[in-house]
Amino acid sequence: MLSNSRAAYRAHNHQRCIDAAMSRAHERCAERRARLTPIREAVLALIWQSHRPLGAYAIADKLPPVNGKKVQAPSIYRAIDFLLELGLIHRLPSQNSYIGCPFPGNEHSDVFMVCRGCGSAAEVSADALNQIIADTSQRSGFLLESQCVELTGLCLACRDGELP
């Protein structure tokens, strides 16, 4: 089971997460002959600033201005589309936000655990879960093409700290 939940929810050297993500991004773009332009790279880096998903306008607000002008929404969305396409980020539809993918390129279901305490999201790729989803689809005669699984709750850290 691939998972970044340990990293996402605990104190860790996050710079390593960032470095790894950016380096994977460069690799992947090279493979696909796609261009990781400055805007795209900046957006990806921003998304990886933490394990909390970011909305498009939050990204726009945090991006450093170019020539004194804020980068506008369409540019942000174009960068997001590009990164989604390459599988470098994922969208969390329930909150209109975007999160870096810790293992792009690997076959993996898109399963996220989103903590309502700290806001962090961890991606988990569980084969067993995948398998059940495939079985369930098949038994219903449904040709599965993609999926989106968002689990909401409290991560270990927030569970200890904040008694509900």
Place this chain on the structure above:
Amino acid sequence: MLSNSRAAYRAHNHQRCIDAAMSRAHERCAERRARLTPIREAVLALIWQSHRPLGAYAIADKLPPVNGKKVQAPSIYRAIDFLLELGLIHRLPSQNSYIGCPFPGNEHSDVFMVCRGCGSAAEVSADALNQIIADTSQRSGFLLESQCVELTGLCLACRDGELP
């Protein structure tokens, strides 16, 4: 495994779906001492007009005007919130739309199969899937509170008709 995929994706007497849904809604409101007002009932009925999820503004457009005036967004969203609260409908976050729940009141995971061909959505409550999701959460130390599973692909009918 509870599922309405047979009904949702095949020709069937849909009036029975509607009648059953409305009758369940009245029951459930009675239990909870909640009021199924005309607007709320109309919104629910509209959502049940088909097995295709509807957006809030689509509902607003289709609702018959009251005193010659269109029902405004806030009223629609209030009705939606009410129906969500009672478990009579679900939200599909990936497309900002709402779909009737075929078995409200029963314990059930929220799992949907959404056909990109015909747009219909079927709800499935699979214990095995539930169980795996619970296990996966627990193994990660994640306190699961709610979930949202959207499977996208082609239903049986669309698979036969439309060769991809």
Place this chain on the structure above:
DNA sequence: AAATAGATGAAATATTGTAACAAAATTGCC
């Protein structure tokens, strides 16, 4: 260098959702 395709800038607009407060309807109580 010219042509082409890809990427960004800029302005406007569309879509989805909420806040705030007034008006109306319903409920519970006397």
Place this chain on the structure above:
DNA sequence: GGCAATTTTGTTACAATATTTCATCTATTT
């Protein structure tokens, strides 16, 4: 029934998210 409390709805304005369109600029290819 009359009256206060509560709930629901109307109305207006606005916030947040996302897209369309067309012009301009940049990179790649020929």
